[in-house]
Amino acid sequence: MRIAVARETEPGETRVALVPELVGRLTGAGYEVAVEPGAGRGALIDDQAYVAAGATVNENALHGAGLVLSVQPVGLEALRFCAPRAATVSFLFAGQRAGDVAARQAAGITTFAMEQVPRISRAQSMDALSSQSLVSGYRCAIVAAGRLREFFPLSMTAAGTVRPAQVLVLGAGVAGLQAIATCRRLGAVVKGYDVRAAAAEEIASLGATPIDLDLPTLDGAGGYAREMSEDRAALQRERLAPHIAAAHAVITTAAVPGRQAPVLVTAAMVAGMRPGSVVVDLAADSGGNVEGVTAGGVVNVPTADGLGSVQLWGGSNVPSQMPGPASRLYAQNVVNVVQLMTRDGRFDPDPADEIVTGMLVTHPSLTTEAPAVDPEVTP
Amino acid sequence: MRIAVARETEPGETRVALVPELVGRLTGAGYEVAVEPGAGRGALIDDQAYVAAGATVNENALHGAGLVLSVQPVGLEALRFCAPRAATVSFLFAGQRAGDVAARQAAGITTFAMEQVPRISRAQSMDALSSQSLVSGYRCAIVAAGRLREFFPLSMTAAGTVRPAQVLVLGAGVAGLQAIATCRRLGAVVKGYDVRAAAAEEIASLGATPIDLDLPTLDGAGGYAREMSEDRAALQRERLAPHIAAAHAVITTAAVPGRQAPVLVTAAMVAGMRPGSVVVDLAADSGGNVEGVTAGGVVNVPTADGLGSVQLWGGSNVPSQMPGPASRLYAQNVVNVVQLMTRDGRFDPDPADEIVTGMLVTHPSLTTEAPAVDPEVTP
Numbered sequence: 001m002r003i004a005v006a007r008e009t010e011p012g013e014t015r016v017a018l019v020p021e022l023v024g025r026l027t028g029a030g031y032e033v034a035v036e037p038g039a040g041r042g043a044l045i046d047d048q049a050y051v052a053a054g055a056t057v058n059e060n061a062l063h064g065a066g067l068v069l070s071v072q073p074v075g076l077e078a079l080r081f082c083a084p085r086a087a088t089v090s091f092l093f094a095g096q097r098a099g100d101v102a103a104r105q106a107a108g109i110t111t112f113a114m115e116q117v118p119r120i121s122r123a124q125s126m127d128a129l130s131s132q133s134l135v136s137g138y139r140c141a142i143v144a145a146g147r148l149r150e151f152f153p154l155s156m157t158a159a160g161t162v163r164p165a166q167v168l169v170l171g172a173g174v175a176g177l178q179a180i181a182t183c184r185r186l187g188a189v190v191k192g193y194d195v196r197a198a199a200a201e202e203i204a205s206l207g208a209t210p211i212d213l214d215l216p217t218l219d220g221a222g223g224y225a226r227e228m229s230e231d232r233a234a235l236q237r238e239r240l241a242p243h244i245a246a247a248h249a250v251i252t253t254a255a256v257p258g259r260q261a262p263v264l265v266t267a268a269m270v271a272g273m274r275p276g277s278v279v280v281d282l283a284a285d286s287g288g289n290v291e292g293v294t295a296g297g298v299v300n301v302p303t304a305d306g307l308g309s310v311q312l313w314g315g316s317n318v319p320s321q322m323p324g325p326a327s328r329l330y331a332q333n334v335v336n337v338v339q340l341m342t343r344d345g346r347f348d349p350d351p352a353d354e355i356v357t358g359m360l361v362t363h364p365s366l367t368t369e370a371p372a373v374d375p376e377v378t379p
Numbered sequence: 380m381r382i383a384v385a386r387e388t389e390p391g392e393t394r395v396a397l398v399p400e401l402v403g404r405l406t407g408a409g410y411e412v413a414v415e416p417g418a419g420r421g422a423l424i425d426d427q428a429y430v431a432a433g434a435t436v437n438e439n440a441l442h443g444a445g446l447v448l449s450v451q452p453v454g455l456e457a458l459r460f461c462a463p464r465a466a467t468v469s470f471l472f473a474g475q476r477a478g479d480v481a482a483r484q485a486a487g488i489t490t491f492a493m494e495q496v497p498r499i500s501r502a503q504s505m506d507a508l509s510s511q512s513l514v515s516g517y518r519c520a521i522v523a524a525g526r527l528r529e530f531f532p533l534s535m536t537a538a539g540t541v542r543p544a545q546v547l548v549l550g551a552g553v554a555g556l557q558a559i560a561t562c563r564r565l566g567a568v569v570k571g572y573d574v575r576a577a578a579a580e581e582i583a584s585l586g587a588t589p590i591d592l593d594l595p596t597l598d599g600a601g602g603y604a605r606e607m608s609e610d611r612a613a614l615q616r617e618r619l620a621p622h623i624a625a626a627h628a629v630i631t632t633a634a635v636p637g638r639q640a641p642v643l644v645t646a647a648m649v650a651g652m653r654p655g656s657v658v659v660d661l662a663a664d665s666g667g668n669v670e671g672v673t674a675g676g677v678v679n680v681p682t683a684d685g686l687g688s689v690q691l692w693g694g695s696n697v698p699s700q701m702p703g704p705a706s707r708l709y710a711q712n713v714v715n716v717v718q719l720m721t722r723d724g725r726f727d728p729d730p731a732d733e734i735v736t737g738m739l740v741t742h743p744s745l746t747t748e749a750p751a752v753d754p755e756v757t758p
Binding site for chain 2: 044046124125126127130131134135138142143145146149150151153155157158159160162182185186187275276307308321322323324325328329332333336
């Protein structure tokens with residue numbers, strides 16, 4: 001059976017779903033691998049590298065393919081030359097693409113969504129949300145360090161001591177913890193906050209100080225946070241305000257892809273920071289944790305003291321800013337999924353496996369859309 | 380006596396020679412401190428902060444001043460209302476400003492050059508070349524981490540291991556060592572090279588690997604390197620080439636301000652790096668350690684394999700990219716100089732002190748320019 005690797009078409013998407021070093025895992029399992037020309041260009045991977053690894057590269061890679069791998073979902077038009085009842089593995093975010101899902105269902109395509117890999121330990125190696133969050137979290141910390149024109153580390157010099165920067169990280173999921181770890185590596189004094197009970201210990205384990213706002217915790221399913229009431233959100237903002245005012249850099253990561261992000265920081269809280277401060281909002285793509293943020297842009301917010309401004313950086317497809325490592329990790333996740341779904345030398349997902357059923361969004365045998373994630377679980 | 384703090388006028392200069400928290404050191408010693416309005420603006424320091432610290436802020440700060448503090452040298456025109464036989468303390472780089480020096484001498488001004496503070500242990504707290512190099516070295520590492528779209532640290536994930544970046548630092552003076560330390564903090568695998576014998580141990584002490592090119596060392600006066608012959612330089616480039624090709628990021632810091640920097644990396648060596656690599660040249664202001672560099676700009680150099688390009692970043696007044704910490708450290712150096720030159724409650728530099736004589740460039744009693752630094756000592 002042919003596995004096709006699609007060239008991404010979404011603007012700004014630089015990742016690729018398979019990297020040359022993993023081609024052998026698929027050909028070794030008996031698959032033919034065909035890559036669309038230029039698929040790796042955004043990640044600086046040459047077509048020849050795929051060929052050298054045992055794949056073919058051709059414009060008609062999807063023709064007759066039984067399985068199509070991509071980062072963003074491939075459009076129906078591009079799938080029409082695939083083998084009958086072909087399957088796709090990619091991010092889908094079905095909640096945002098209800099129309100696409102219905103059309104895929106009608107076209108008899110089997111769709112597996114990478115963001116629906118269950119958060120169970122057996123599926124960790126397939127968890128692309130986590131692997132891409134790792135990339136985002138690192139990148140956010142580096143962006144904050146680059147935009148802040150202060151030292152992150154403490155420096156002892158003959159002329160005196162340079163005090164370390166104060167960094168506040170809001171949201172301590174995979175991205176937030178990676179941001180904390182990276183800021184700590186650089187020597188900043190880091191505080192972290194998350195609404196989940198388990199987060200405090202994880203924040204502390206990285207050498208940061210967990211903030212306790214004396215509010216009830218909000219643990220939801222799958223390790224994510226539950227949605228909070230507007231009363232609690234207002235109280236949370238009020239109690240976070242002094243911590244934000246004290247920080248040189250704030251990094252917000254309270255987002256679950258595909259959901260509206262909660263506003264953790266108001267415009268007034270940003271304006272209350274000192275001139276030259278930096279706010280990095282990883283959740284900008286889903287509305288932002290920070291009021292006034294622009295995804296993919298930098299907004300200079302004048303400070304309330306009139307002496308300068310705060311740089312408010314909004315992330316947009318942040319993993320695509322590090323396409324090499326993001327692609328390598330994503331490809332690893334995807335190949336592990338394909339391997340799980342390969343039985344007796346064929347692509348044959350086990351309908352009794354909760355990972356398979358968790359990822360399945362459309363299938364010829366399904367008469368309606370598969371249920372979305374529990375609607376109570378929100379960022 | 381009035382000490383004036385000048386507002387910098389050189390384009391791109393964001394530092395200021397005195398910060399509010401050090402005003403008290405000068406007023407406590409009996410001086411009046413007057414600051415030109417907006418002097419701290421580039422470093423985000425408000426006029427009011429100087430006033431609150433006990434200084435006055437006014438447009439005529441230099442009128443009647445006996446001592447003028449600045450980062451870049453103040454022009455003669457601005458000095459004409461100072462007290463007779465006024466003194467200045469600033470960077471001067473007399474070698475590049477022969478005309479200025481003669482005019483200052485003719486005008487009867489006493490000029491102390493911060494870059495001529497002797498490299499002796501008693502003068503360490505006045506060594507502004509070192510303090511500003513510390514800032515530059517940190518900044519170069521952060522720029523490299525921000526431009527390279529790979530992880531600096533090794534990451535172990537459920538989906539596999541992300542390999543750490545390979546960084547090569549050329550020149551292991553204060554800036555180079557700080558760049559090494561910062562890259563190591565971030566988890567990169569770092570190699571360092573310097574022509575001086577003592578450097579290997581310092582490089583190793585920071586967790587980096589000193590490169591041995593099997594060439595004679597070149598130790599000069601004051602801890603700087605001696606100039607090398609063109610034969611040796613060619614051999615050095617040849618033997619460095621494989622290390623450069625293996626690096627994801629190269630940071631070059633082989634410069635002494637005011638001197639022409641040696642070319643350590645040719646254009647061909649840059650083109651031989653892999654696509655997406657980053658070269659950060661701290662020496663770009665003095666011609667560059669890297670062929671083809673532009674001070675204050677980024678040049679995308681196509682790679683020899685035709686698959687992408689290398690980003691070649693040229694620093695221009697790099698300390699000004701971090702004006703807050705650079706100003707605080709510089710001000711500390713300057714205040715320590717003033718303190719040294721204050722005897723019996725007056726500004727009265729001791730002509731028998733080697734720090735005073737080392738820094739002195741023009742003085743009414745000198746009939747010719749003071750000798751420049753030993754011309755054999757070069758980067």
